[in-house]
Amino acid sequence: xxxxxxxxxxxxxxxxxxxxxxxxxxxxxxxxxxxxxxxxxxxxxxxxxxxxxxxxxxxxxxxxxxxxxxxxxxxxxxxxxxxxxxxxxxxxxxxxxxxxxxxxxxxxxxxxxxxxxxxxxxxxxxxxxxxxxxxxxxxxxxxxxxxxxxxxxxxxxxxxxxxxxxxxxxxxxxxxxxxxxxxxxxxxxxxxxxxxxxxxxxxxxxxxxxxx
Amino acid sequence: xxxxxxxxxxxxxxxxxxxxxxxxxxxxxxxxxxxxxxxxxxxxxxxxxxxxxxxxxxxxxxxxxxxxxxxxxxxxxxxxxxxxxxxxxxxxxxxxxxxxxxxxxxxxxxxxxxxxxxxxxxxxxxxxxx
Ligand SMILES: Nc1nc2c(ncn2[C@@H]2O[C@H](COP(=O)(O)OP(=O)(O)OP(=O)(O)O)[C@@H](O)[C@H]2O)c(=O)[nH]1
Ligand SMILES: [Mg+2]
Numbered sequence: 001x002x003x004x005x006x007x008x009x010x011x012x013x014x015x016x017x018x019x020x021x022x023x024x025x026x027x028x029x030x031x032x033x034x035x036x037x038x039x040x041x042x043x044x045x046x047x048x049x050x051x052x053x054x055x056x057x058x059x060x061x062x063x064x065x066x067x068x069x070x071x072x073x074x075x076x077x078x079x080x081x082x083x084x085x086x087x088x089x090x091x092x093x094x095x096x097x098x099x100x101x102x103x104x105x106x107x108x109x110x111x112x113x114x115x116x117x118x119x120x121x122x123x124x125x126x127x128x129x130x131x132x133x134x135x136x137x138x139x140x141x142x143x144x145x146x147x148x149x150x151x152x153x154x155x156x157x158x159x160x161x162x163x164x165x166x167x168x169x170x171x172x173x174x175x176x177x178x179x180x181x182x183x184x185x186x187x188x189x190x191x192x193x194x195x196x197x198x199x200x201x202x203x204x205x206x207x208x209x210x211x212x
Numbered sequence: 213x214x215x216x217x218x219x220x221x222x223x224x225x226x227x228x229x230x231x232x233x234x235x236x237x238x239x240x241x242x243x244x245x246x247x248x249x250x251x252x253x254x255x256x257x258x259x260x261x262x263x264x265x266x267x268x269x270x271x272x273x274x275x276x277x278x279x280x281x282x283x284x285x286x287x288x289x290x291x292x293x294x295x296x297x298x299x300x301x302x303x304x305x306x307x308x309x310x311x312x313x314x315x316x317x318x319x320x321x322x323x324x325x326x327x328x329x330x331x332x333x334x335x336x337x338x339x340x341x342x
Contacts, residue, residue, distance in 0.1 A: 093272055094286030094322035095279055110281045117286075121276040124269050147289050151268050158265035 024071055024082040025211050028131035030123065030156075032148055033060035033090025035137040036168040040194040041087035044207075045069045047200070053087050059103050061116035063089045066126050074204055081212035086131060089119030091152055127155060133162040133211045140167040140191070141174040144183040153184060162210050165189045166203070171196045225256060225324070232261035240267045244274050251287055251321050252278075262291060262317040285322040291315045 029037045041053040054067050067087045074081045097106070097113035104112070127134075134156050138144050156163050165184055167177045171193040181189045190206050192199045228250050235243060244267065250257040263271060271287075279286050292315070 091272065092286070093275060093289055095276075096285045096322070097281050113279070113281065117276040117279045121273045124273040124276075128266070128269055147291070150291070151265075151272075151289070155265040155269045 024084050025132040026068075026084045026086060026130060027133045027135060027207075027211050028066075028086045028088055028123075028126055029135045029137060030088055030127065030152060031090060031137035031166075032139075032146065033092060034058070035090065035139045036194045037090065037137045038063050038087050040135070040137055040166065040168065040192075041067075041069065041085055043194050043197060043200070044074075044085055045072060047204075048072050048074055053085070059100065060090060061095070061100075061112060061119070063087055064112070064115035064119035065089070066119070066122055074208055076204060076208035076212075079208070079212070081208045083207070083211055086126060088123040088126060089116060091120055091123055091148055093148060095120075128159070131161065133164075135164050135166055135207075136187075137166045137168050137194075138180055139169050140177055140180055141169050141172040144180045149183075153187075157186075163187055164206055164210050166194075167191045168194050170198060226250075226254070227256045227258060229258045230260060232259075235259065235261055240264075240270060243267060244271050247271065247319055248274060248278060248287075251319060252284060254321055254324060256318060256320040256324075259317040259319070262315040288320050288322045290318045292318070 029041055031037050036056075038054050038056045042056065045051060045053050049069065049072055053069050055062055066089065068084055069087075070084045072083050072085055074083065095113045095116050097109040100109035100112050103109075136149075136153065136156070138149065153163070165180060165187050167175075167180045167189050169175055170177060170191045177189065177191040188206065188210070190199070190203055192203050230246070238246070243263065247257050247259075248271075271289075275287050278284055
């Protein structure tokens with residue numbers, strides 16, 4: 001494509017967006033630490049834009065800043081749904097640096113925990129002001145009834161945000177999707193494995209339906 | 213006045229039980245300040261009527277800002293009555309679907325309330341009082 005056509009193209013894309021009725025909805029990916037939020041965000045971004053969002057790790061609080069991937073265009077049944085995805089740090093009410101000292105030295109552990117606390121505060125702020133919908137990611141191999149999950153879902157409901165619950169890690173033997181469905185019967189639960197890419201069609205169908 | 217205060221014994225735990233009536237007259241940030249001041253002092257704070265979702269969200273945010281290595285790890289928070297997984301009506305109450313339902317809320321320093329967890333009789337005493 002010539003420079004000129006490319007320019008024209010991008011100007012018309014920009015004006016399209018300017019004059020389209022809606023900005024892309026900003027969808028926050030929330031959930032407790034280590035649930036697989038970044039793995040999911042990366043999979044969505046890779047599937048539809050070709051690049052990734054952030055680092056994944058078995059050590060909790062890997063994500064310590066909310067990260068946004070803009071204009072993710074998801075195609076479903078001939079229609080295109082455009083969303084911004086925001087990968088957020090796992091929410092908790094406590095952070096103890098000693099949790100990380102097995103994996104790193106004390107200075108790094110202290111830094112990680114300080115960044116984690118700032119990140120959680122930032123994530124709460126986004127939730128109150130800057131997101132239009134929420135994907136709540138849970139590790140389906142763990143008990144979903146925790147105070148943090150209950151509080152967070154309550155906060156999301158009180159803001160009247162559309163919410164989907166993602167029961168992640170269904171590839172694990174201990175996974176129980178039913179336990180999550182029973183815990184939050186008022187919301188739609190979608191089973192998946194973000195890591196293995198299982199059930200992603202249903203994931204995208206639901207994203208298009210709920211946030212399109 | 214349903215407010216109980218423990219002693220200041222070195223190995224004692226102070227419990228602040230704060231009535232709904234007292235909370236009614238307070239602004240959100242005043243409530244959060246009162247809770248976290250108590251928790252910083254090592255107290256267990258019990259709210260007769262709990263917090264709104266918005267206040268809970270701010271409580272998490274302010275708690276995060278105050279965490280500091282070797283001094284303060286954050287909070288443990290529990291609401292009662294706790295539901296079983298299949299009891300959706302009870303869960304609905306905890307989830308705050310019914311705003312009028314008071315939910316007894318226990319908040320304590322994260323490094324101490326674990327002891328409270330293990331103390332089955334203390335938890336059952338709380339539940340039966342509600
Ligand atoms: N078995 C399995 N593991 C997964 C799956 N999704 C993520 N994981 C693993 O779970 C761990 C945490 O994944 P992350 O994506 O970093 O989790 P997170 O929710 O972003 O965590 P924080 O950023 O720390 O809050 C990593 O070791 C992932 O490889 C899954 O579907 N199945
Ligand atoms: Mg992450």
